[in-house]
Amino acid sequence: MRKTLTKSALSAAVVVATAAAVFSPAPASAVSAPLSDARIARHFDLAKGQTPENIALAPDGSAYVTFAAARQIARLSPGGTTRILATLPAPADAGVHTPVLGFPLTSGIVRAPDGTLYFLYATGTADLTGVWRLRPGGAPERIAALPADGLPNGLALDARSRSLYVTDSVLGTVWKVPVSGGIPTAWSTAPELASAGFLGANGLKIRGGALWVTNLDQGTLVRIPVLRDGRAGRVRTEATGLPGIDDFAFTGRGDQLLATVNGSSEVVLVEPHIGNTVVLTEADGLRNPTSIALRGDTAYVLSAAYITAEDPNLLLAHLDR
Numbered sequence: 135m136r137k138t139l140t141k142s143a144l145s146a147a148v149v150v151a152t153a154a155a156v157f158s159p160a161p162a163s164a165v166s167a168p169l170s171d172a173r174i175a176r177h178f179d180l181a182k183g184q185t186p187e188n189i190a191l192a193p194d195g196s197a198y199v200t201f202a203a204a205r206q207i208a209r210l211s212p213g214g215t216t217r218i219l220a221t222l223p224a225p226a227d228a229g230v231h232t233p234v235l236g237f238p239l240t241s242g243i244v245r246a247p248d249g250t251l252y253f254l255y256a257t258g259t260a261d262l263t264g265v266w267r268l269r270p271g272g273a274p275e276r277i278a279a280l281p282a283d284g285l286p287n288g289l290a291l292d293a294r295s296r297s298l299y300v301t302d303s304v305l306g307t308v309w310k311v312p313v314s315g316g317i318p319t320a321w322s323t324a325p326e327l328a329s330a331g332f333l334g335a336n337g338l339k340i341r342g343g344a345l346w347v348t349n350l351d352q353g354t355l356v357r358i359p360v361l362r363d364g365r366a367g368r369v370r371t372e373a374t375g376l377p378g379i380d381d382f383a384f385t386g387r388g389d390q391l392l393a394t395v396n397g398s399s400e401v402v403l404v405e406p407h408i409g410n411t412v413v414l415t416e417a418d419g420l421r422n423p424t425s426i427a428l429r430g431d432t433a434y435v436l437s438a439a440y441i442t443a444e445d446p447n448l449l450l451a452h453l454d455r
Contacts, residue, residue: 166413169433169451174419176448185438185446188425190245197434200240200253207253207268220274222255231258233285233304242289252298254286265298265311277315288338299345301335322366326356337381353377372406381425394423401435421445431455
């Protein structure tokens with residue numbers, strides 16, 4: 135792990151871990167319902183910058199991940215191999231001006247039905263920060279520039295409107311970008327997306343005609359309807375008490391979801407307007423989990439080890455339906 139990454143992560147840990155202690159004074163010690171049979175399926179190489187930040191699953195059983203510190207896109211095969219598909223160019227200043235973090239990183243990733251990958255890159259420089267595309271067999275290319283003083287983080291693909299939505303964790307904005315590329319639109323700058331000194335709007339999913347967005351600093355999950363004319367509707371807070379929340383995935387039971395909590399190394403079952411329950415902890419192998427995805431009855435959880443600085447990994451667990 136780069137020295138700049140370690141120093142930035144440790145400084146952030148004070149904020150995140152302190153808040154997490156308030157949320158979970160007595161964390162669960164092992165996997166809990168609706169998850170079971172948790173196991174580490176893949177270990178990554180921290181010395182090579184393999185800090186997995188986000189994940190997109192493919193129908194063939196493979197998974198595509200962003201290795202944040204290595205500036206890479208990788209394919210994890212069902213057979214256990216890891217293939218690097220692309221390494222993005224390093225900024226001329228080595229990324230020291232990347233907002234908040236001080237190192238260039240690849241973050242959110244989604245996969246289109248035709249196999250095209252869209253992903254985000256934050257460098258603190260105008261020539262590289264933005265939305266990138268990687269077509270099967272092709273080379274990575276930037277299709278939309280985003281502000282260099284921001285930190286693009288979460289990414290969602292809306293096939294219906296052929297749009298990409300991007301959360302900016304520093305500028306407190308959700309951007310909208312055509313899948314063909316072009317000039318981004320600030321779709322929402324609601325105060326619920328703002329940071330409280332570290333990172334704000336983070337994880338992002340589209341569900342039921344709305345965008346659902348986490349806020350790491352505020353420890354919240356909000357819902358923003360997409361109006362008929364495509365504009366953002368009124369923000370509604372769906373869950374609170376989740377400081378350090380990063381990514382999430384819906385379980386298929388109404389609005390119930392599983393969320394990763396980075397600083398405290400937990401996965402939490404969130405039932406909006408009902409409550410939050412810790413279902414995976416560090417005892418299960420989590421090391422600062424950054425993202426989660428579901429394929430059938432299997433949950434895929436990535437840990438980047440930003441704070442623990444040991445054993446970035448992929449954990450699999452069974453989702454009991």
